[in-house]
Amino acid sequence: MIKHIVCFKLKDNSPEECNKAAEILRSMEGKVDLIRDIEVGVDFLHSERSYDIILQVVLGNAEALEKYQNDEYHCNVVKKHMHAVRESSVAIDYNI
Numbered sequence: 001m002i003k004h005i006v007c008f009k010l011k012d013n014s015p016e017e018c019n020k021a022a023e024i025l026r027s028m029e030g031k032v033d034l035i036r037d038i039e040v041g042v043d044f045l046h047s048e049r050s051y052d053i054i055l056q057v058v059l060g061n062a063e064a065l066e067k068y069q070n071d072e073y074h075c076n077v078v079k080k081h082m083h084a085v086r087e088s089s090v091a092i093d094y095n096i
Contacts, residue, residue: 001036002059004068006091007051008082017085018042018052024081025055031073034064051090058096065093 010017025040037058043050059065068074082089
């Protein structure tokens with residue numbers, strides 16, 4: 001199993017924009033079949049070093065991660081929106 005984690009810092013981190021982005025990330029549940037588990041969180045601390053949103057996805061293996069990265073819904077809806085609204089992001093993928 002693979003855990004894929006991405007933290008996003010948004011250009012506009014207002015509660016409205018953070019919640020909109022979080023809902024778009026959550027919308028992958030049921031639309032991207034490769035996802036075994038998904039968790040999305042919005043930061044409440046807003047410290048200087050905080051990121052605004054975290055996405056955690058569990059996938060079956062490295063092949064599933066590759067397919068997820070190229071999934072039509074993930075690319076055309078989720079990535080498209082997140083690339084437009086993010087200031088920066090960091091990611092990590094590891095075996096669980």
